[in-house]
Amino acid sequence: MAALGNRVAALGRIRLLRSSVFIQCRYSNTLPEATVEKHRKSKLAQDPEESETESLVAPRDYKYVYPEFLPDPKPQYRDRIREKLEHEDMFRRRTVLKIPEFYVGSILAVLVSDPYAPGKKNRFVGICINRSGHGLRSQFTLRNVVDGQGMEITYELYNPTIQGIEVLKLEKRLDPHLFYLRDALPEYSTIPFDFEPVPHPPGATIPVNPVKVKLRPRPWHERWERQDLQGLQDLELPERFYERAREVAKPWEKYDLMKQYRESINDDDAAKIMGYVYKKIQELEKTKER
Amino acid sequence: MAASMMSWRLSVSLRCGQSASFQQLDIFARVLAQPHLTQLHITRGARRTCKAAPWLSKRTVDHKLNEEVLTTESKEFLKNVAIERFKERMANSPLKDAPAERHQWTPKSLRTGVLAIKLGVIPQWTKDGHRFTCTLLQVLDNHVVRYIPPEEFSKYPSFKKKWRKNIFGSLVVGALSTDPFKFSKGYNNLCAKVGLPPKRKLTRFLVTPDAAVEPGTPLKATHFKVGDYVDCQAKTIGHGFQGVVKRWGFKGGPASHGTTKWHRRTGNIGGGRNKAAVWKGRKMPGHMGMEWRTLKALKIWRINTKYNVLYVMGQNVPGPVHCYVRVMDSRTLFRRKERIQRPPHMPTFYPEDVDEPLPEEIFDEEMFKFTEPSITFTDKKDK
């Protein structure tokens, strides 16, 4: 400690360290987001932006019910006003079209207007195997097997050609995506087009389907044994496959707090956004009741 | 006594007041406030530079000393006084006394542009279900800082030889009002003359005299109309020194099959036979990006008047998010001719011109509004 004290005294003056990325040559002529935010609310501006009214506290599961409202976590793409304008467009669309709550594993029917289809409409039924994208770009993928041929259609959630989205069976699966159904036996993704809707009482918990899928023998689209997937039966591979999987596994990523932080919207930001969403959704429901 | 001394002190420390008792500094400021401060391109040999030219006077002030000396209370007081002063000045702006003479738009007149900030890219749809992407540009706190008429401007050192003389004047537009304490007195006085706080970024547009705008006028997103075509000019993202594969998209060499040290190389650069020369314009490794680029004739699909946001066609407006973008009327021949049918606001949009305030969102006719019902297609034969 004494040695440190001497060194500090010898230094005379220590500069405070700013550990963030400085604006480099790569981003000259560009402002950091915080500076733009400061200028939007600056008292010196011609007409400064008014501070927002306090938003409500949303229920905890809102992050999972409306995942498309969370923006892209990459900080170089984020902007408050852009997100806000995007959200406004999304709520305007929701006043016209009822976009129900659904998850990966739910069975959906989608009605789309199509200029090339007979009757100018097309209805597709399938199991939702993925949800991706943020804001107006958010999309979901439906999979079905029709006449022995696997079919997948990706729909944009806010595309104005969508006439209706109907949830036939509301449930979750054990995994965040179901791409392995492409390599599974066809009966796991075959859904008849006249599938009868299973009623789901409002407010009830969403059931989790614990079905374990049996895959066809190799070759596959991906090396499923290397992914941490819960919804798969024993893959029946030779031992060398599992050995290799153990070699390339990254068990520390579960505890890599900064990696998780960088790749997701943090809790405080998410709570703020979801509070705004909660307020808007409540307003929507009130107008519909009238 | 203390108060009178303080008022003198204050005018010095504010660096924007024009105190009679401190004439020397005032003259110095006038010398500093030469037009070359507002020059956009600084050309001195290097193609790209980050640093300002050494002969220019410093824009900012190193106020670390002040930070150490002043208490937080005094800092706050000085800041509040500055805000009060500028509020007063902006209220008594020169616009109120003498509004500039206004002219009709002619095909030869060239209007000013605005200095926007890029916010990002979002998808939108047309009424026939076609998806396209829009870039959002926010016109944040823009003001006209000064106007130099053509006769005077053509004598300036910053006047380029290729421009025709006595036709274009220069109009300086500033964006983002900032804290006057951070800037030098010379820089502060550029804006203080027209009653504005100092601007973080200045840029210059060429204008014809009939499109001159009175200094001090705010510029908004409504400077443009929906359906207009604009040119967007900005600095592209910098990538540093890059090889030939990333910079020019060369194929490189194979990854395996006995290849050694020949994966991302450029190959032969000579002319062949006995020419013994590398021809000019040969694609080689070098610095990539961070250059001024213009994207021309982009349609404005939608305008948000509350946040002053322009929705401009395309996802490839140069630069990263939150970069400055110069947005101006498109100069392409076809769009110039088109403008004869629907002339723009001249010289800019004044809210006094319209009886009712503009709606919050202005859409193009072909654009799908999200409040409309879903798109349905009908058979043409039925009609």
Added chain:
Amino acid sequence: MLRFRYRFRQRNLPSAEGTGSGPAGRISKMRKLVTALIRHERIEGKHPYLDEARGYAERLIDEAVRNGDQHKPTMEIANYWLLEKDLLHKLFKVLVPRYENASTSYTKMWNLPTVYPGGGYHMALLELRNNPWPDVIPQQREVKNNLINVLIKAAKEDHEKNQQLTEHKQSEFTDQSTDTGTTTSQSP
């Protein structure tokens, strides 16, 4: 939420534990640094390493403050990051109460001079806030009684007085006008 400016991309630190130690070596080094920081509350080292470790330490304390010691996943994370298990008690019993109502970051970082001869590395010092050690910069200078501050204070008082005066005059003026207005309206 992290309350300090962190890098958008992590440093890979490819030779954190010897050449070729890779990402596993990096995370192992980070664990050692975080443990040392929680133990000693002030550590010295190479700047890039400490800068990376700072994020992990902040996130660990943040999780502990948010969820407390009854939350199983948090306890699992803390158990992973703290190599010496007695520090678990320190984290939840000492640091959590200390930072419960914090409005700033939990750690602080300082630049240190590069040492020659040596590796020539950019050195730094990382510490927890409100630690029991003496301050890094020993004494802050008292600037309240500087001439410029005294003068500004006087000017502030003058300014306030002037404002009050103008307000008073305005109010008097408006009172008179309203009085006359009422009298004229009553007279007919």
